[in-house]
Amino acid sequence: MKILDLIKTANHNLFRNKTRTFLTILAVFIGSFTIILSNAINSGVNDFIDKQVATIGGDGFIEVFPSAMYEQVSGMMSGSSSSKVKEYNEATGSYLSANIPEEDMEKLRAVDGVENLEIFHMLSTEWMRLDGEEKKFDVSVEYFPEGNFNVDLSAGRMTDSNNSEYEILLTEDWLEPFGISSAEDLVGKDVEIAIKQNAKCYLTPNDCLATVKAKVIGVQAPGILSVSGDLHINEALDSKLYELAMENVPESSIQNFIAVGNVEPDKLDSVREKFREIGYEFITIDDTVGMIRTFFDVILIVFNIFGGIALLAAAIGIINTLYMSVQERTREIGLEKALGMSKGKIFLEFSIEAILLGFWGSVIGIILSMIIGYSANALAHSTFLSDFPTFNLVVFNPINMAIITLVIMAIAFVAGTAPARQASKQNPIDALRYE
């Protein structure tokens, strides 16, 4: 028999006992569906993260911490041994008081590949309002060297840290509270920002706010992942706000343990090594995003295990189905053998039947998960993802699906070998005598 004839015969035989075949395929389908859909969701999440990272850029953006603190923090997060009680070190002090002294900043800035590096100021701003208006709004702002971030602007421009004027970048979210209809109209407006003066607040808690006026130089489009969710300001405004906050605060109680800056993206590895020598660690956007990825990867693994268990059960179903089929078709096998069909071809006939069970199971899995996936995408786009027309909740990767289908077919083949061997070993005379 030709291979094509074998496949046709096997497929034909498969649908002789429709209920049994359907149930076996259903078992395969449960496994394939679980695996295909969870992979598609994972692809969707990764695709989203990739697109967002590509959108915001900032490949070389780093957040720098003293090593002692980094270890303590990452140790606490991962639950590793470094979170255990440690002996106090006179030289380095507590990890909490791990400051980045100016001389270290100089060393770090001098490392080849570092474009810029600044101490990150945590600014506890109190409120912001449109200049001349009464209504105040909660606000948090931050500054980091601009680097190669691609900010999606609906109007105006990105902040410029070479400019000595105070600049702030707002988001479209501020249009409505400020009662302004278009982003263009917001650009150029002045805002007033209030910040607590720490030392003064110690003495007169009810009267310790200082205000600064800044110019809105740009408006950011909504929905783009930002580094922290805070509004971006330029260096001049950052320095001014920090100066006001720290006025009269003794040097010894100021803590600066994070530096932010930009590194040439292709030199990240060498910079990381040099920073370690000096006693610092950094994380990149990829590291931060990597944690999200890891989280979803773990979920994927869990679902794949579920799918794998379902497939294992399905494989046993395939074995059972084929044994029954061999039993029922003993005479047919005998006849085929008498008419000159070889052992190998009989084996192949039943193996193909097993493979087809796997094939149909995964094809139905693909079709159904695509229907559900695309419906979910459509639903998401009309509701909570309406701001992200390019983002799909579920992304189907043809190569992944092909690999999954092939793996399932391989599992089905392995499951089918025992019954197929039994069929191929039958003696034509005994088979024909079989009643």
Added chain:
Amino acid sequence: MDKVIEVKNLTKTYGKKATAFTALKDINLSIYEGESVAIVGKSGSGKSTLMHILALLDKPTKGEVLIDGVNATKLKNRDLNKLRNERFGFVFQQFFMNANDSVLENVLLPLKIAKLSRGKRKKQAMEALKIVELEQKAKNKATNLSGGQKQRVCIARAIVNNPKIIFADEPTGNLDSATGDKITDLLFGLNKEQGVTLIIVTHDEDLAKLCNRIIRISDGKIISDQTVRKDSQKKASNRRESEAARVKKANERK
């Protein structure tokens, strides 16, 4: 005439040592081209075993089987399969048809195994069905046929590959005498018109008498091997016009 099958010192033993059972004992036999041979014996006499060995479905414990002078006992499985597929046709008492397949599919199975192209298969299968007068039923499911029709389909399947030898195991055993006669007419028609060697295993004396040679087997041994005189053979066949010949003539007239 050429020897199509020759058997030398054939012995077949089942089981081992103490429980061994010898089904065939030292059989020597030659079958010539164009003969119609009846192998007659009671059940358990070894007649079926002999047929299985002649048809290369089973291997002898000792001795040789030569098909057209070639020692089949020394052939590889692949060549055995090919030999059976190309030169033999089989008709069984229980038909052995794939009930859910169409009549046509059943008939062309040997050609499918022989890897013939789709077109050739169908053409040859339709020709074979014409000979058994069932070309109208080609598309019917095999289950929907009567017993006689089923056996005619089996004959069509047996001749579809233009075999040199047809093995028939109790071909009329499951049929009433009228339909049985039709089947025997078909088989002997093929024997006479096309020179196909016919080997029939039966315990039916009437069927055996239609053959020109009767080999009687008892307890694994040939107890008689008689070739019937040609004229009596003729008489038997002249009683009815060969079914196959009649069809052929009818077709020629068209």
